[in-house]
Amino acid sequence: MSLTIDFDPLAPLEIVARDDDFVVIDKPAGLHVHQPEPPRRRVPPERTCLFRLRRQIGAYLYPIHRIDAATSGLLVFALKKEVAAMMGRLFVASLVEKEYLAIVRGYLPADGRIDDDLALDSTGAPAPASTSFRRLAQAELPHAVGRRHASARYSLARAFPHTGRFHQIRRHMARLAHPVIGDSAHGDSHHNRFFRESLGLGGLWLRADRFSFVDPRDGASRVFQAPIAPGWRRAVEALGWPDELLLRSPGWKPETEAGAPSPLVSGTTSSSRIP
Numbered sequence: 001m002s003l004t005i006d007f008d009p010l011a012p013l014e015i016v017a018r019d020d021d022f023v024v025i026d027k028p029a030g031l032h033v034h035q036p037e038p039p040r041r042r043v044p045p046e047r048t049c050l051f052r053l054r055r056q057i058g059a060y061l062y063p064i065h066r067i068d069a070a071t072s073g074l075l076v077f078a079l080k081k082e083v084a085a086m087m088g089r090l091f092v093a094s095l096v097e098k099e100y101l102a103i104v105r106g107y108l109p110a111d112g113r114i115d116d117d118l119a120l121d122s123t124g125a126p127a128p129a130s131t132s133f134r135r136l137a138q139a140e141l142p143h144a145v146g147r148r149h150a151s152a153r154y155s156l157a158r159a160f161p162h163t164g165r166f167h168q169i170r171r172h173m174a175r176l177a178h179p180v181i182g183d184s185a186h187g188d189s190h191h192n193r194f195f196r197e198s199l200g201l202g203g204l205w206l207r208a209d210r211f212s213f214v215d216p217r218d219g220a221s222r223v224f225q226a227p228i229a230p231g232w233r234r235a236v237e238a239l240g241w242p243d244e245l246l247l248r249s250p251g252w253k254p255e256t257e258a259g260a261p262s263p264l265v266s267g268t269t270s271s272s273r274i275p
Helices: 049-057 081-092 168-175 189-198 230-238
Strands: 014-018 022-027 072-078 096-105 111-115 130-141 152-161 206-214 221-225
Touching (some): 014 221, 022 049, 049 072, 072 221, 081 096, 096 168
Parallel strands (some): 072 206
Antiparallel strands (some): 096 152, 096 206, 111 130, 130 152, 206 221
């Protein structure tokens, strides 16, 4: 998969938050978190956030999670080894909540949960994977994209990955027949091209928007929120949606019960509605 690099390799990364324990950046699409593991896929160091941010702030950093190179949004680093170890334990215990914004093809159900195994990128073995989602808006444009329909339909959604598999949201949305727009690996090339060439909206329309957890050291809730990106403002305007939809609605929580139904999609339930 090739990525269009539309950022200055010498420009500083945007720091969203910083304290004694964490540095949080708004990662541009096209940057890797760190060097890809297979040597054949190595990239220049300037295309990795770890190298650039260490050089920018002059401090040693510990990556505590990953997001795809094509995905933009919140990326959190620890400044201390013990903090990185603490976060690792929280991830293992599924005590870190991550939220993404996504534009997908078609009219997504109002909300639901996808429980469907995904192959590990390291071994190919199937592993449990679970993603909740909530539709925020729908749009229909009077353009025939592909040969099947006289108009093009899209949805804006929030996605909540409960596990951390490779391309998890992208693969789960594709299995629902609602691929993320701009996804060259799992998506719809016709709609990707329409966004890129007709709407001027290139790239992957998936953004890491929110990262939260309860700090076990003091019980305090730690929440990091991404700013609204200019490109996303242009996208929602092109689709006729108010940009307020990009702000998180505080009253809704995804279904996370271990005993939740396990079909590919669990439909709307009382526990996954705004009160």
